[in-house]
Amino acid sequence: MSVAERAAGGGSGPEMQSSDDGIAFRCRSLAVDLGIADYKRRIIENLDIEVPRRQFVCILGESGVGKTTLLRVFGGLVPAAPGSRLELNGQAISGPPQGAVFVFQNYAGSLLPWRTARKNVELGLEETLPKAERQRRAMVALEQVGLADRANDYPRQMSGGMQQRVQIARALALEPRLLLMDEPFGALDAMTRENLQIELRRIHQASGATIMFITHDVDEAVLLADRLIVLRGKPAAVGLDIVSPLPKERDQITTKELPAFLELRHTIYEMLRGHGTRA
Amino acid sequence: MTPGGNHGASAPPLRGLLPLIVGLLAWQFLAPKSVAYLPPPLEWLKALETLRVSGSLWPAIFTTMTSFAEALVLSILIGSALGILLGRSQRLDRMLGPSLEFWRTMPAGALVPVAVLILGYTEQMTLFVVTLTSIWPILLNVRSAARRISPDRxxxxxxxHLSWFATQRKILIPSLVGAIQLGTQIAAPIVLIIVLLVEILTQGSGIGREISLAQSTFRSATVFGLVMLTGILGLAVNLLIGWSGALLRNYETNV
Structure with missing residues (x-):
């Protein structure tokens, strides 16, 4: 239904096939400094990542390692240190790039409480699309996250999970080629989180977007990712970079019973623990 | 009180005026008629009627309310603009903060002589003094609200990819509507008080001048009548602002 429609729409878009080498996102010798002048601290150093189009990448790491900062650099919200190279679809990133949308953990802070769900989703389209077209796009996006019937509700009338879905719909409405998600399910209860994980997997399959997903929840990362990257060290660099052996179709019960799931989970935990004892 | 908090607080029912009316009635019927300085309420109305017939009542009300409206609009515009600037720019806040504290503690009465020296007994002088003393509730409310806007927003x-202009119009201003409204609700009675104070001090024009004139010629019923009139105007202003606040609250809601 809506998913198929979306997949057809996304696939036929001219931008989807426009680029060449199949790499959606690339960073070379990336370094990031936080603070100003004499108080600069190097958070991330010498980071190389290449992400093929349509890949679902989960980035893990201990709290404080710089995951969120890294994602904010990818989203153009924080500048990288001089000498770093950052590219989205072959174009250097300086400032929030076209075609990439950020989904914040704090849905309540990022949605506008005086706008209905539909008007929130339309926010990013208002300067570029005529009214009828953006309403249609907003409704398609809301349908994708299962909230078409709540289009006229205000965020305060919705549960946390629904509000986060509105934020995801707001990102999807822009038909992004890259979705940057900063612990989007971190503030939700376990049941809602599990439902949204599977939904996000489904949306990813249907939309054809590349996803970079930050989390500190190992089970979540292993369940969702096509590829897992663990950050470690101070300043942080890539400690582990593996492609998931799990089948594309995932669900909460059977996927988590697969030996490959448990093995991957074990590897990641060991990586995270190993760093813990060494430091 | 927080914007959008208590919906009942905006427009108190008029039956709350009952004690005042009972008091006035008691004054009318129970007070001794012989004391010249304390005329009963019906005498106030007669005195106001005399003022109306002489043609000076309506122009006085008009002048006072015009000054009030102009000063309030100026306070809202300047207070909000400064509040946004100071709330969004730490550097500006540090640079201007202490000077603002200096102006904030300056009593209106002390400003009048200075303003008269510079601007004379003019409408601009009234607006200057009134605005300078009544922008603070709006400025401070907007400043703290501007500081608190969620960075994620x-x-x-x-x-x-919202443009700068769209960000102001669609995100920043709507985020501050509640604070502007609350500041205005606090500032409005102050504006009215300072307008009257300046009018009384300078005997320039408006209701304040009529009060001052009546007082200096010992027309006590006129003084009481005009003071009551001022009270009624103040009440009307508060009801109006409270009512507009209730409308706005449908627009801006707490996160």
């Missing part, structure tokens, strides 16, 4: 504007 502004980051969202950036990642959704």
């Amino acid at each position: 502004l980051d969202a504007a950036r990642v959704l």
Whole structure:
């Protein structure tokens, strides 16, 4: 239904096939400094990542390692240190790039409480699309996250999970080629989180977007990712970079019973623990 | 009190005026008629009627309310603009903060002589003194609200590629509507008080001048009548602002 429609729409878009080498996102010798002048601290150093189009990448790491900062650099919200190279679809990133949308953990802070769900989703389209077209796009996006019937509700009338879905719909409405998600399910209860994980997997399959997903929840990362990257060290660099052996179709019960799931989970935990004892 | 908090607080029912009316009635019927300085309420109305017939009542009300409206609009515009600037720019806040504290503690009465020296007994002088003393509730409310705006809200504007203008119009201003409204609700009675104070001090024009004139010629019923009139105007202003606040609250709601 809506998913198929979306997949057809996304696939036929001219931008989807426009680029060449199949790499959606690339960073070379990336370094990031936080603070100003004499108080600069190097958070991330010498980071190389290449992400093929349509890949679902989960980035893990201990709290404080710089995951969120890294994602904010990818989203153009924080500048990288001089000498770093950052590219989205072959174009250097300086400032929030076209075609990439950020989904914040704090849905309540990022949605506008005086706008209905539909008007929130339309926010990013208002300067570029005529009214009828953006309403249609907003409704398609809301349908994708299962909230078409709540289009006229205000965020305060919705549960946390629904509000986060509105934020995801707001990102999807822009038909992004890259979705940057900063612990989007971190503030939700376990049941809602599990439902949204599977939904996000489904949306990813249907939309054809590349996803970079930050989390500190190992089970979540292993369940969702096509590829897992663990950050470690101070300043942080890539400690582990593996492609998931799990089948594309995932669900909460059977996927988590697969030996490959448990093995991957074990590897990641060991990586995270190993760093813990060494430091 | 928080914007959008208590819906009942905006427009108190008029039956709350009952004690005042009972008091006035008691004064009318129970007070001794012989004391010249304390005329009963019906005499106030007669005195106001005399003023109306002489043609000076309506122009006085008009002048006072015009000054009030102009000063309130100026306070809202300047107070909000400064509040946004100071709330959004730490550097500006540090640079101007202490000087603002200096102006904030300056009593209106002390400003009048200075303002008269510079601007004379003019409408601009009244507006200057009134605005300078009544922008503070709006400025301080807006400043603290501007500081508290969720950074994610502004980051969202950036990642959704909103232009600078659209960010102000669609994110920043709506985020501050509640604070502006609350500041206005506090500032409005202050504006009215300072307008009257300046009018009384300078005997320039408006209701304040009529009060001052009546007092200096010992027309006590006129003084009481005009004071009551001022009270009624103040009440009307408060009801109006409270009512507009209730409308706005449908627009801006707490997160």
